[in-house]
Amino acid sequence: GGEKSSGGSSEKEGNELEGKTISVVLKTLSSPYWKYVEAGAKAAGKELGVEVNVVGPASESQVIEQVNMIEDQINQSPGALVVSPTQPSTVVPSLEQATQQGIPVLLIDTDAELKDKTTFIGTENFTAGQEAGKLLASMLNKGDEVALISGALGNTATDERIKGAKKALEDAGMKVVAEQPADSDKSKAMSVMENILQNNKNIKGVFAANDDMALGVLRAVEAKGMKIPVIGTDGTVEAVESIIAGKLAGTIAQSPYDMGYLGVENAIKAIKGEKVEKRIDSGIDVITKENAQEKLEFLKSITKE
Amino acid sequence: MRELAVNSSETNVEKKSVKHYLSKFGALIGLIILCTVLTILSDKFLTINNIMNIARQSSINALLALGMLLPILTAGIDLSVGSILAISIMLMGIVSVNMGMHPILGILVCLLVGCFFGWLNGILLTKLKLPHPFISTLGTMNIARGLALIVTAAAPIAGFPYLIQFLGREFVGPIPVSFLLVIVMYIIFHIFLTRTKTGRYIYAIGGNKEAAHLSGINVDRVLVIVYTISGFMASLAGLVMVGRVNSAFPLAGLSYELDAIAAVIIGGASFFGGVGTVWGTLIGALIIAVLRNGLNLLNVSADFQMAVIGFVIIAAVYVDVIRQRKSKKD
Amino acid sequence: MRELAVNSSETNVEKKSVKHYLSKFGALIGLIILCTVLTILSDKFLTINNIMNIARQSSINALLALGMLLPILTAGIDLSVGSILAISIMLMGIVSVNMGMHPILGILVCLLVGCFFGWLNGILLTKLKLPHPFISTLGTMNIARGLALIVTAAAPIAGFPYLIQFLGREFVGPIPVSFLLVIVMYIIFHIFLTRTKTGRYIYAIGGNKEAAHLSGINVDRVLVIVYTISGFMASLAGLVMVGRVNSAFPLAGLSYELDAIAAVIIGGASFFGGVGTVWGTLIGALIIAVLRNGLNLLNVSADFQMAVIGFVIIAAVYVDVIRQRKSKKD
């Protein structure tokens, strides 16, 4: 099968791929992080001459909606599926259906227990959290008090980051005195941080499970006239700019662009029947003042398109 | 369909009945227009495979909406269905996966938990006399969601036994069992609402609570039944969901109440109670599912999808409004 | 307070007025109980600093809820406030940051966009005659959110000029400007609702739409005004949010409508229209903010927070119910 679908953005088609498309289903497309993944995937499609459809629900809480999208993509018989599952276990039944139909399935960013998957490309969120924890610890002294700001309750990605950061911080001898969720919402993060500072005047550093929350935290901290390191995750433009301005202490980027790019690149390999590594690490970027400028230029270059 | 057949046999009211029938299933026209447009735009839309996809994808919302119809018929609302769904399936997971007990027991737990929270909504409303079910169900919505997160410390549960997955996963021929369940439940509810006392009382309470009370109807009892059923349907929808994705997670069903309410209202029910049918609700649920599916097929991006869905909700209801205005003029 | 003073001067109705006053601000008792409990549980709660925190944190919801009060008074609802907030601030960002135009122009754009979408809600409801504002505002909710995502391809906007940040960020002494804005807006709305024709018409329409129409009230016009104001308040809340976090992002205000509605209802307004006051709404918004703040202070884990909030919503309203029942008996 594989007729050309009307919504595709890339018109060029590789001859050897016989007009096959690659469907990329992400957790959402409504945040900068996932926009980078999309940019990477589309760039790969363009360079390698294959049509790429990138879809994702309007928010990360729409779990079943994502499953529906996967089903609807399978229904269009794509050459390969690249998926980043919001709730890993939920996508398994429909992805099994895909593998049974002979469609290669590649997971990016978040892994799922799928028997016949082609590969998983990404870094564990736990690892990213750990890196962030290490970075924060390196800016503090043993025994300092720190706070953790998590995402929405039950969001596995942000939960894993928090777990990783907590482990790294505690291993380095820090004291975690507060751990509160802020729904990945900047404004809520600010309120939550204000309340935490009310209770814990001695906090010396904060880790937030995404950049938006980190920036909200930063506002609350600055409003108090405090100057303590705040670390985020994701490496969004806004966060990187803040780092350059000397405000945010750092952020951990999980190379979303590379994930998207590698996902499509390896999907093509799989379609062609070439061998694909079972596990591909897309690497982690620790962004601090030193490398922020360079990172910013890269981010701007990929979003311009 | 039934209604029409029955009424047509009485020739003197025939003309009225056709109109009546149309006015009941007005959203049908919206659905037909929608399907026509999608068939033109995508050659994948009108395939058996895709129609079965829609049938599956609509089933969770169709079940929730069917439950939601009852509170809305009584001029109430149930905001807690999504959360009740979550706590029901989490507890089912704990019983049947974590504790490894018999799947039937798991299913029972799931449905009973749903009934319990629904009953709680009813009791809060009628015994505590909270002024509007918006309050009681907003409360339970938070409580049930909180509990769903607490019970497994937010961890999802996967690997359910086949029996539990059956409803959400299996097919009879090409037809998903979940959709058969939807059909069966809709027929049962149709009979319940039109042919039983309690069913008629639900309409009566929505039409005029005071008059219903003065006619000797035990209003409180009926309301408790209504919310209990809504809770039950939420857990049944949860059961189907677990079967579909073979896992239970605490954020399941988040904000599903909006889709369910939208289905009921698109289907012609009134927020002021007393007006609405199960078939209208089914069409409402189908409109939403067809729309989402169609936009996915057309690879419309999520942000545009959102805008388009907003537009179509308005358009679908507007078609109904125009049609009703016309039929009134004739 | 005013009301009480005026009435007390007329000795013959004095006793009734105190009751009347109590019944108006019933939720106040809930708030007092809540504060007392939190003061006992945390020594950080009753500090100037923390109270100012609460004042700031409540302001966005307080503004949204104030806007929401109007549709609810007319027996309607506005689900789109969160989305309107988002599209307003995104467009403000585009104008004043991306295009670098004058901040005043940005603020104007923000508020006009809010008014526009609110007006659209009103027009959809009255001109298209959609059966219930749930539909029209559910539609706009999706459309506005979709547009907010589309306009910058989901990218957030940061680096707003000081003038735009002023409302959400500055203090007068220890008092946040945003809370002063809340107070001013509440006073304006109080006067608007009690002392202007349109204000009284809003209550009349909520009380009995048909009677209002037959009394020569241009119901459609008033409804359009109501939804326009609600949209305006959403954008004003957006302005405060931007000042608070110095950035605009397309998912801003997601599901804020629920908190706003909860505040209005906890504050004693009725879903059936015609009943409700601005001061009740303010207390409702404060209850929600105090609760969130208190649970943060106590470091209650997030899942428990959710359950506790659900419980307190029910309890706060229940206290009001009991009090009213008592005052009726006397």
Added chain:
Amino acid sequence: MKGIKKSFSNNHVLKGIDFEVKPGEVHVLLGENGAGKSTLIKILTGAYQKDEGEIYWEGQPVQINSPLDAMQLGIATIYQELNVIPELKVYENIFLGREIKGNGKFSFINHKQMKESAKQFLQMLGQDPAIAEQPLGYLGIGQQQLVEIAKALTLDAKLIIMDEPTASLSQSEVEQLYKTVEQLKEKGIAIIFISHRLEEIKRIGDRITILRDGFKIDTLPVKTTSTDHWIELMVGRTLEEKYPKQTFTLGEEGFRVEDLKVSGFKEPVSFSIRRGEIVGISGLVGAGRTELARAIFGADKKEKGKIYVDGKLVDIKSPRDAISAGIAFITEDRKSEGLLLDQPLYMNIVLANMDNFRKKSKLIDLKKIKQGAMDYVKELKIRPGNIELNARKLSGGNQQKVVIAKWLCTKAKVFIFDEPTRGIDVGAKVEVYRLMNQLVENGAIVLMISSDLPEILGMCDRVLVMSEGKITADFPINEASQEKIMKAATGGSN
């Protein structure tokens, strides 16, 4: 019933009432608006709980805690305020709470049997049985009232309570109802009948109990006492005239309707009214009188037609236009079209004329509003006279007066009264009539739609009769009689 007491907040409505009904008698309750008649029967039917006192049923003390309890004892009630479900079909309303089911315990509702049975009852009340299958909301208020009566009849009760059942019926339906009451009496069924129409009490009542200020004044046999005596007991003074008709010299034409047509009407309607006369419109329920009034007032769309006020053509597209043209419309259904039940009286009274109560700043002058409202409350003797009270808390008759007050407040030139005295007591009726006189004297035009023939004959200078959306007769009052009007109303062309 013995020593029944009841109070709302500080308002002691019933201060110890003893009252009894015998099988096969029609026992009438009479009293001014707000005397507590409805409250008393609501206690009997379990809708309200009594504070003190006992209720005996067939000699045994009973507890009635809910409407269901009363029904199970065999008490059927037609409440003063309509208690129907507009969304349900007529037959379903009739059997609400007592649906007919199949034989088994778990069998379904038998719609067919209910329809048939409902049709019989409707026929008994002289109604087209076909309406049984219509949604009740489609019916006019009079027909809805008849459905309520049918509902009570199906209960097979031993005691039927009728709280002003004839208030919204027109003459022929009333006759039908009297017949039905006679039949019930013959079967030994007891009837408690509340009415403000003295002629009808005289006609069907056996005994009469008079309430005043929460006390029972007396119980008398109907046949041997005079209506004047009742009035005296009821209001505590004598009333000179029931219809204080004043005649004024006729002036120029003040109001004219020309070729008005609404969608339901077969032919356009025209009529005109001169200053100094009160014109009545009579007709059967459903004749289209209310529709005509609504069309004049701009509440419904008209297909065509011109309206002249004071000789000037006015363009009326909405009630707003009508009000600014100087027309007032006192609607027939006070609950659904007239009142803001949960708003204080003063808001209800000034609602249609808020412009008059504003300061220079355009803000509302609450003090002036309350003062203005208080004036009308005093003028119309609305009780209780507390303008802060919500309209819901008033008795039916007093609610009606509030609606009238609202329209007086607009200082209109043309007053259309639709069933203006429905449910108000004799004393108050006289006040309303005086008010009409006063309006006419001051140069206003009064058009009165009424189903109460004695009232039409007693108060009008001219009467128009409508039937099926047509004006079938136009009599000067001295040529009119009950028979002639009825003939015209039932479609006889002259």
